[in-house]
Amino acid sequence: MQRILVLLAFVCLALPALQAQNARRVTVYFQHSHSQQDLMNIKAELGAQGIVLDYTHMKFDDHGHLAELEFSVDCQDGFKGSAKSMDVPADMTFGFIRDYGTNVTMPFAVGDLSEE
Secondary structure: OHHHHHHHHHHHHHHHHHHHHHOOEEEEEOOOOOOHHHHHHHHHHHHHOOOEEEEEEEEEOOOOOEEEEEEEEEOOOOOEEEEEEOOOOOOOOEEEEEEOOOOOOOOEEEEEOOOO
């Protein structure tokens, strides 16, 4: 009987930790160094996760690096948006975030992520 109580106490204490591990955050940054193949890989990976990403405008420089991008994203749960950059940055400040955690202050952001 003591073993059952100890096991039950462990399960009750472990459940919140397991739920916290299941909460996930998807962060996508588009950078000047990305190629067209990189963008297709990002789109495919997100599609496998149930997130629809569409590129409405892409332009690459002479070296095949991303120069301009306009995109829309639909997380299929009410969160969707779009953004564009006519000068895609080299750093990680342009893209989108979908945070599936509970009690988060910003569950979704798209475009300029420099404040994130």
